[in-house]
Amino acid sequence: xxxxxxxxxxxxxxxxxxxxxxxxxxxxxxxxxxxxxxxxxxxxxxxxxxxxxxxxxxxxxxxxxxxxxxxxxxxxxxxxxxxxxxxxxxxxxxxxxxxxxxxxxxxxxxx
Amino acid sequence: xxxxxxxxxxxxxxxxxxxxxxxxxxxxxxxxxxxxxxxxxxxxxxxxxxxxxxxxxxxxxxxxxxxxxxxxxxxxxxxxxxxxxxxxxxxxxxxxxxxxxxxxxxxxxxxxxxx
Numbered sequence: 001x002x003x004x005x006x007x008x009x010x011x012x013x014x015x016x017x018x019x020x021x022x023x024x025x026x027x028x029x030x031x032x033x034x035x036x037x038x039x040x041x042x043x044x045x046x047x048x049x050x051x052x053x054x055x056x057x058x059x060x061x062x063x064x065x066x067x068x069x070x071x072x073x074x075x076x077x078x079x080x081x082x083x084x085x086x087x088x089x090x091x092x093x094x095x096x097x098x099x100x101x102x103x104x105x106x107x108x109x110x111x
Numbered sequence: 112x113x114x115x116x117x118x119x120x121x122x123x124x125x126x127x128x129x130x131x132x133x134x135x136x137x138x139x140x141x142x143x144x145x146x147x148x149x150x151x152x153x154x155x156x157x158x159x160x161x162x163x164x165x166x167x168x169x170x171x172x173x174x175x176x177x178x179x180x181x182x183x184x185x186x187x188x189x190x191x192x193x194x195x196x197x198x199x200x201x202x203x204x205x206x207x208x209x210x211x212x213x214x215x216x217x218x219x220x221x222x223x224x225x226x
Contacts, residue, residue, distance in 0.1 A: 004153070031213070032213070034214070034215075036217075041199070041220075041222065042219060042220065043115075043117075043201060043217045043218050043219040043220045044154070044201065044203075044217040045217075046214060046215075046216070046217075049214050089153055089154075091153075091154075093213065098144045098146075098156045098159055098167065098203075098215070099144075099146075099154075099156065099203075099215060100156075101153030101154050101155075102153050103151070103152055103153045104153055
């Protein structure tokens with residue numbers, strides 16, 4: 001059974017810092033991995049999708065990497081801003097079932 | 112192109128009642144998935160509909176049921192509500208394609224509170 005773990009559960013950083021969020025999954029047989037942002041009480045916004053054949057994806061200040069063989073992904077946020085404060089969720093697509101999510105990392109960026 | 116919409120935004124029900132949540136998929140998407148997200152947890156897959164047929168189900172009891180209509184909009188019905196059903200219910204739509212490229216687009220969710 002696929003399980004996704006995100007570390008840390010919560011993170012507080014001063015504005016301007018670069019930071020890394022971690023995601024690990026137990027079964028390397030995935031089609032893709034997605035990173036989502038969720039503001040309190042709101043739906044999910046897709047940030048980056050990495051296909052299983054890819055190693056990384058970049059969008060603006062965000063960079064996500066994927067090491068399928070070791071079951072790990074990282075989300076790198078450069079020059080963090082207070083507007084980046086949210087919960088970040090990692091999810092994998094195992095194939096014949098929809099997304100399997102981690103519990104998320106709650107990020108606070110302090111001005 | 113319109114995004115995924117859900118109604119209502121918030122709902123309060125009493126234990127034992129029944130509830131219907133609605134979702135309109137993104138234009139051109141024929142697959143809808145429903146997820147339940149309890150406070151502080153990641154979303155958990157409930158079921159998926161593809162072209163009006165159930166196409167996969169998570170570990171939820173039969174009192175969770177759904178429908179998909181010819182225009183690909185969808186409903187989630189929950190009977191005999193329990194306190195633990197209190198959660199954010201998320202709908203996501205997608206188009207079939209190469210598995211690695213399939214991306215689900217999420218709606219804003221419906222917050223259900225059962226008292």
